[in-house]
Ligand SMILES: Nc1ncnc2c1ncn2[C@@H]1O[C@H](COP(=O)(O)OP(=O)(O)O)[C@@H](O)[C@H]1O
């Protein structure tokens with residue numbers, strides 16, 4: 260009863276349709292605090308199966324914070340407190356019974372700065388399958404690594420130097436390596452926090468193309484500060500402002516006819 | 532002193548006048564007035580003793596010079612003592628006279644130094660003052676002077692090192708003239724005797740033997756024991772401090788660990804000799820083991836404790852320097868904390884960890900006090916940690932302490948030992964740096 264009322268309250272805040280027909284991730288009335296400071300204020304949203312959704316908004320509005328709620332990366336920050344409910348396939352991920360280790364294997368993450376391990380390209384990709392015991396023998400592991408690198412569009416470039424260090428690749432290649440590393444554990448959802456902000460335009464274009472393709476198999480949440488990028492890769496877009504979810508809708512509609520005046524201000528370049 | 536004050540006065544004056552232009556002019560004046568003066572001052576203070584020593588020869592009576600056991604150094608020391616008011620017994624009248632004259636020279640030379648300094652300050656200050664006009668680039672000049680000072684400082688450091696190495700090398704060459712180097716390097720018996728003792732046939736018959744292998748074996752036995760203690764404890768505590776401890780615990784434990792590094796090694800030495808060794812001995816006899824009261828084990832254990840902070844503190848810094856983004860990547864893939872630390876953070880920090888271990892090893896190899904007090908002096912060639920062994924450094928100490936004939940092979944052997952030790956530690960550091968560099972290249 261109470262939760263329904265809260266739902267309505269947050270719906271009052273958010274313009275557009277926050278719900279999705281075949282939702283995989285559901286966030287309900289999520290509040291996030293860093294100590295006293297409230298970073299996310301009562302956000303409710305669904306993320307559909309095999310859907311690419313962009314989070315946009317001025318910097319400091321809490322996009323990263325909210326993204327990190329989905330794989331419980333905020334657990335590593337001591338001062339961070341999360342209220343509300345987030346479910347994946349109807350399972351509450353903040354339930355005490357849930358183990359974060361398999362959860363994070365189901366929900367992969369790609370970070371703002373490419374952060375390959377100081378290991379070989381092969382070991383970078385094989386790291387996840389190894390710690391989760393996904394392969395029984397070397398051959399199987401080789402296959403997983405090859406498959407992941409192919410999906411990340413990196414196989415052709417690195418197949419002849421799998422044992423050279425991953426840190427020796429170019430920035431764009433490193434980021435694709437990180438994507439390969441994430442998809443090697445066959446996640447259901449991939450969270451990406453400004454994955455192209457440290458890359459040049461050509462590398463960015465490659466990653467965007469990749470995200471577009473991966474969208475056929477995974478649910479992808481991408482935080483971006485580039486509206487063009489949001490428009491290119493995602494079907495749905497969510498606009499955040501000062502910790503509040505202001506508007507959600509089809510990407511096209513958000514960019515052409517935003518309903519909320521704050522969204523319009525941001526789109527037209529008056530905020531941010 | 533006076534000259535210095537004058538310099539200050541002058542420079543203050545200059546600064547006041549010049550400050551309106553730029554403070555660089557002031558600094559330039561200060562530097563170009565002070566530096567030559569300092570140089571002059573040093574030359575004077577160093578030279579005057581030498582000059583006086585020459586001059587004072589005239590005041591030594593001829594009969595003293597002609598006497599059989601005349602030694603100028605000793606006479607000079609006598610006079611110097613008298614100058615400083617240290618009088619042993621009643622010195623001969625001529626010594627007191629010479630000392631009086633010496634004192635008057637000192638006063639004269641001090642005045643002279645002051646005058647010359649003042650002149651230098653005035654002239655160089657004046658010259659630099661004259662140099663100052665609107666086009667003079669004092670900033671560049673100051674830059675150059677500062678650069679020269681820095682360069683000279685590092686040259687002094689390097690020269691000192693070279694001088695030390697050379698003095699050791701020369702003495703070693705003299706040693707190897709007496710003892711063939713292959714006997715020294717490959718001999719397995721270390722039994723140095725003074726030639727005098729040998730000639731007197733004081734019970735120890737036969738020639739001295741200078742086989743250094745037992746000493747180096749002892750050194751490495753103790754170092755390895757020390758590493759077995761310090762590497763696990765140091766590394767694990769570093770991991771705990773940097774990855775697991777809350778910031779409160781860290782603020783408490785880290786300084787506490789570093790206190791270990793501040794304890795003088797002598798204290799460790801008697802801890803080893805008076806606490807650890809008897810404890811090992813009694814617990815060994817309970818188990819039916821015969822542990823010598825001075826054993827490699829006791830020295831190694833305590834030395835291990837001593838070098839824990841080297842490993843833990845440096846490793847902790849290195850582990851902290853591993854970027855958070857790597858940890859995030861690990862957690863993002865679903866690693867546990869332990870997996871993240873062991874499979875990501877530690878491998879990334881490995882070069883630094885290796886460096887800290889190498890540093891600890893060279894500390895252990897060069898450590899003297901603990902082994903002198905706890906490991907004994909018996910040059911046994913053994914791999915048994917329960918026996919007494921001796922190390923290179925403790926042999927050097929025993930050789931050089933006390934009465935000695937400087938020309939004897941025994942004394943000179945200390946330099947040969949030191950040289951070998953230097954070469955070994957240098958080689959180790961070189962190799963370690965090489966390893967670290969290779970890792971860096973691979974992972975940067
Ligand atoms: N680790 C943290 N500790 C404390 N406050 C934080 C932390 N991370 C982010 N914040 C705060 O939370 C708010 C949202 O930050 P963030 O989620 O990084 O914004 P965005 O990704 O949209 O730029 C900001 O006000 C920021 O200062």
Ligand SMILES: [Mg+2]
Nearest residue numbers: 322323324452
């Ligand atoms: Mg962000």
